Amino acid sequence: MDTDAMQLQQRASIFPLQPIGHLRSCFKSKNGTPRQPSVCSFAKARLQISKSVFVHPEHSLEGLASFSHVWVLFAFHDNGPLTSFTKAKVKPPRLDGGKTGLYSTRSPHRPNPIGLSLAKLDKVQGDTIFLSGIDIIDNTPILDIKPYVPMYDRPEEAFRAAELPRLDQEIGNYQSTHAEQDANSKQDLSKHLLPIDQVNYDDSAATNDAIEVSNLQYHEGTRLERTRARGTRPEGAKLEGASPERSVKDVRVPEWITSPPIKELYVRFTPSAEKQLNSFINSSLTKHSNGSKDEYVLEFFSSAQEAKEAITNILTADPRSSYRRNTCQDKLYYFTVDNIHVTAWFRDNFAEVLQVQPEFKHLGSFS
Numbered sequence: 001m002d003t004d005a006m007q008l009q010q011r012a013s014i015f016p017l018q019p020i021g022h023l024r025s026c027f028k029s030k031n032g033t034p035r036q037p038s039v040c041s042f043a044k045a046r047l048q049i050s051k052s053v054f055v056h057p058e059h060s061l062e063g064l065a066s067f068s069h070v071w072v073l074f075a076f077h078d079n080g081p082l083t084s085f086t087k088a089k090v091k092p093p094r095l096d097g098g099k100t101g102l103y104s105t106r107s108p109h110r111p112n113p114i115g116l117s118l119a120k121l122d123k124v125q126g127d128t129i130f131l132s133g134i135d136i137i138d139n140t141p142i143l144d145i146k147p148y149v150p151m152y153d154r155p156e157e158a159f160r161a162a163e164l165p166r167l168d169q170e171i172g173n174y175q176s177t178h179a180e181q182d183a184n185s186k187q188d189l190s191k192h193l194l195p196i197d198q199v200n201y202d203d204s205a206a207t208n209d210a211i212e213v214s215n216l217q218y219h220e221g222t223r224l225e226r227t228r229a230r231g232t233r234p235e236g237a238k239l240e241g242a243s244p245e246r247s248v249k250d251v252r253v254p255e256w257i258t259s260p261p262i263k264e265l266y267v268r269f270t271p272s273a274e275k276q277l278n279s280f281i282n283s284s285l286t287k288h289s290n291g292s293k294d295e296y297v298l299e300f301f302s303s304a305q306e307a308k309e310a311i312t313n314i315l316t317a318d319p320r321s322s323y324r325r326n327t328c329q330d331k332l333y334y335f336t337v338d339n340i341h342v343t344a345w346f347r348d349n350f351a352e353v354l355q356v357q358p359e360f361k362h363l364g365s366f367s
Contacts (some may be wrong), residue, residue: 001315019141021050023074026300026310027137028359032335034135035093035106037117043337044300044309045119047072047142048128057127065124066326069148070131075141076113086111094260096320104173104254107323118148155251155295169268262325265348268313269308276312276356280304280340296358300338311342 025045027033034040049057064070092105093096108115119131129145130240269277280296282303303308318325320333333344333351336359343355 004301014133017143019143021047021142022055023047023136023140023142025134025136025138026338028336030137032337033137034314037119037133037135040310040313042306045131045134046128062123065357067121069149070119070121071146072117072119073140073144073150074115074136075143076108076115077141079108079113093322094262095256096261097326162354208276262318265318267312269353273356277302277308280307298338307340310337315344
């Protein structure tokens with residue numbers, strides 16, 4: 001047993017983790033793989049639950065199809081030797097060479113190389129889930145999947161869910177107290193103003209007053225429903241403790257996340273690359289010979305157009321590391337997505353796809 005395998009076994013003896021399966025992904029290597037799941041909505045993958053985990057793995061997926069998204073926990077298995085040194089400060093690509101603490105980033109190089117990604121759940125079929133919007137490479141060991149629940153997983157939604165009963169009570173108290181006052185206000189105004197359909201619109205002051213009367217016609221129930229939907233209170237209602245508005249402001253991220261020094265790139269294809277890409281078709285539309293070098297077959301993307309949009313999304317976000325961006329500007333950039341090997345180059349504000357060729361290997365079906 002080699003050193004890496006021994007270390008992995010020792011680590012597993014402390015926290016015994018068994019992969020529930022290995023992801024089949026459209027990304028075959030780290031190059032070109034998005035750093036965040038939101039970068040490319042067309043990125044697809046599938047996960048078959050292993051029979052070594054459950055005798056009937058399909059039973060473990062019952063009910064999951066009711067959710068639209070899932071959290072995927074996985075191991076960064078392609079980081080290199082387990083003995084490699086983990087740095088306390090790293091250079092995230094969005095900082096373009098600047099350093100920050102490891103735990104303020106999502107760097108894959110961590111003392112415990114565990115990743116977390118949010119993916120769209122396209123469908124559940126037997127013992128297999130089909131995902132999109134992923135940022136995980138092929139053959140990654142998956143440790144767990146959990147359903148995404150907005151009211152628990154989004155801070156502002158969690159606040160609203162917890163506060164809703166108290167908000168309802170406070171709103172009810174407010175309405176009881178002010179209902180008579182609002183009714184009196186309507187009567188008082190109605191004594192002095194014409195119905196809105198009789199207002200002379202040459203008189204701007206009268207028009208504004210009439211519109212105010214019209215605004216007062218909203219039913220109190222409508223205001224309550226609107227308040228419940230927004231998780232906010234009617235103007236003038238006093239709530240003790242934190243407010244929903246404040247809870248949203250309490251969710252914060254550093255400026256280098258929201259306004260990074262690197263910018264999105266314009267992406268273009270050369271005419272020859274465009275022509276090559278249009279030669280690709282989905283595997284379900286053709287019967288091809290295993291290992292054939294003459295056919296352009298897609299396993300994950302449904303069409304050449306979808307593949308083009310995926311490639312565009314990947315390059316728009318600039319997948320290069322800060323080192324490559326700053327020291328290898330004159331070098332070609334290669335990556336593989338689905339069965340497509342892409343050659344591109346970068347300049348200050350754009351990326352250009354120079355060539356698109358198939359990866360010559362046996363493809364399994366993806367339906």
